[in-house]
Amino acid sequence: MAVGNIYLIASIAVIGGGLFGFDISSMSAIISGDPYRCYFSHARNPNGSCPGPNSSVQGGITASMAGGSWLGALASGFITDLLGRKKAIMTGAVIWCIGCIIVAASQDVAMLIVGRIINGLCVGICSAQVPVYISELSEPRLRGRLVGTQQWAITWGIMIMFYICYGCSFVSGTAAFRIPWALQAIPAIILFFGMMPLPESPRWLARKDRWEECKAVLTLVLGKGDPNSKLVADEFAEIQAYCEFERQNADVTYLELLKPHMINRTHIGLFTQIWSQLTGMNVMMYYITYVFTMAGLTGNNLLVSSSIQYVINVCMTIPALLWVDKWGRRPTLLIGAALMMTWLFANAGILATYGSPAPPGGVGGIPEASWQVHGHAAKAVIACSYLFVASFAPTWGPVSWIYPPELYPLRVRGKAVALSTSANWAFNFALGYFVPPSFENIKWKTYILFGVFCIAMFIHVFFMFPETAGKQLEEVEDMFLDPNGPKNIGTLAWKTHVGQHAPRREELVEKVEKLRRTSQTEAVHEKVEEV
Structure with missing residues (x-):
């Protein structure tokens, strides 16, 4: 029997996000x-110590997953x-x-x-489709709360994996890094089997004309088993209306996203993910040990101090999960x-x-630790690093x-979100490769x-990112097609706000019938033209 509790569904699905978190801290801690620096070192120092891979190679290793x-x-x-x-998420779990x-x-x-590239294939699939x-x-x-749990799962993955790596740091030899990397497979196994009893997306089922299954899923998840629920009826009618409208656009390619009526949304989605990388947060996660080494921390102090930011990341994501739907996306x-x-x-x-x-x-x-700072200034650097994480965690982390x-x-959502997420990983790759040499060469200017x-990103969000919180997914479409706004942009971003107009069921049924009549009329005209 399929699981209908939306909180349980989300908690299982977001394990896919946790896999990315496991990868981040498995590199930053190791x-x-x-053991890692000696095994993968390109040479040894005159005193016998191991410098590890050079900055370019380390950047390539880190960036390969992205x-x-x-x-x-x-x-x-x-x-x-x-x-x-x-099934896309389950496929990703097997690849991981x-x-x-x-x-x-x-x-x-x-x-x-090669292994990290294969891991990356899974992270790309899951991060886009979860x-x-x-x-x-x-x-x-x-x-907002439920989708935001993806970021929370990432933060948990980061923290759990970091402490696993910290524990394994006391193990001698290559087991110090092989054990954590092997243990990463466990959450993927849980994800694969956990997804089995979960329902399929009702909107995907509707796109495939599997209407009975679509309504059954809505009844299970939204109606709590009650087929006469008003929420189920409204959602089903809204899905019907838009599927009827989109029926003439069944075959969708990525080129659809570049057409005039879609290009504005495409650029907003892309830059949401691009800006989330250009905040520098993942750089802080991957290479925080370099930063704290510059601040004079070594050995266990280095690892324990680095781990504090992961705890902050987990805790500070919680406010967003509780209130992001009230705050809205833009202010956050x-x-x-x-x-x-x-x-x-x-x-x-x-x-x-x-x-x-x-x-x-x-x-x-x-x-990479090419700059050094001591005393109170070093403590200030550490404090600002923690505050940076505390600022990202409830804002750009989940909202991205x-x-x-x-x-x-609906007709382009799968491919559009995939394209947006691909931008995240393209910039993650670039920054993962760029940051070690930048710390080595431009030093503190990396922060500037x-x-x-x-x-x-502040300027861009203010002028171009509209508010979507509290609106039905189909209602957002109407906002972008608002005839009172600029052509191909819709309602001006700074004039949008949290909330929705909840249409009556009669209005939705009327919309379905109108769209069906329009579709039939177009079909008749096509037949006439053929004759």
């Missing part, structure tokens, strides 16, 4: 350890349209297990990169950008004023996953770069 995720996200658009949201086997058994850098799956099953008042993104900009510029100023170049070879023999699935009509990005 790259500073001697490269695979970019490809997986794009492919997920086709997979989900063909197999459904549920294969990648974990290769990564845990890695004999050299090349094998490690938000779509949950958003299409949720009622509007809960959608604007406040997050302003706060992160503040802490980034503060770190740059502290490092520039009170820091100094590190000795040749970097602090502790780590070339919540927002894109709300922007698009990300601070400027935060200014740009």
Whole structure:
């Protein structure tokens, strides 16, 4: 029997997001350890210590997962349209297990990169389709909270994996990194079997003309088993109306997203994910040990201090889950950008004023730790890093996953969110590769770069990102097609607000009948033209 509790459905599905979190901290906790640095080192220092892979190689290792995720996200658009949201996520879980086997058994850098690319395919599929799956099953008042649990799962994955890696750091030899990389397969196994009793997306079923199954899922999830529920009737009528309207556009390609009536939404979805990367948050997650090494932390102090930000990340995501549907998407993104900009510029100023170049070879023999700071200034850098994480966690973290699935009509939603998520991974790849050399070469100016990005995203959100909180997915379509707004833009972003107009069932039924008559009239005209 299928599971109908939406909270249980979301809690299982977002394990797919947790896989990305496992990957982040498995690298950040391991790259500073001697077993990893010696096993994958390109050379040894004169004193016998291991410098590890050089900055370019380490950037390539870290970025390889994001490269695979970019490809997986794009492919997920086709997979989900063909197999459904549920089976696409299950496919990703199988791919993750294969990648974990290769990564845990890695004999050299090349094998490690191949395994991480395969892992990335899974992360790309799941990160793109889990938000779509949950958003299409949720009622509007809960959608932000439930989709936002994807980010919460990521934060839990980061924290759990970091402490696993910390525990394994006391293990001698290559087991120190092979054990954590192998254990990453466990949540994917749970995800695969946990998805089996969950229902398919009702909107995907409707697109496939499986109307009885669609209504059964709505009854199970929204009606709590009551087929006469008003919420079920309204949702079903709304889905019918838009499926009838879209029936003439059954075959959708990515080119549909570039047409004039869609290009505005496409660019908003893309930049939601691009800006979430350009905040610099994942850089902080991957390479926080480099930053804290510059601040003079070493050994267990380094790992324990780094782990505090992961705890902050988990705890500070909770307010967004509770109140993001009341706050709205726009204010949350604007406040997050302003706060992160503040802490980034503060770190740059502290490092520039009170820091100094590190000795040749970097602090502790780590070339990326090319700058050093001591005393109260070092504590300030650590504090600003924590505050940065606390600002990202309830803002851009969850909203970057919540927002894109709300922007698009049903016929293109799978591919559109896949394209948006692919932008996330393209920039994740670029930044993962870029940051180690940037720490080595431009040092504290790296923080200025990300601070400027935060200014740009604040301006962009204010003028171009409309409010979608509290609206039915189909109602968002009407907002973008508002004839009173600029052509191909709809209602001006700063004039939108949280809330929805809940149409009466009679209005929805009338809309269905009108669209059906329009469709039949068009079909008659086509026959006449053929004759």
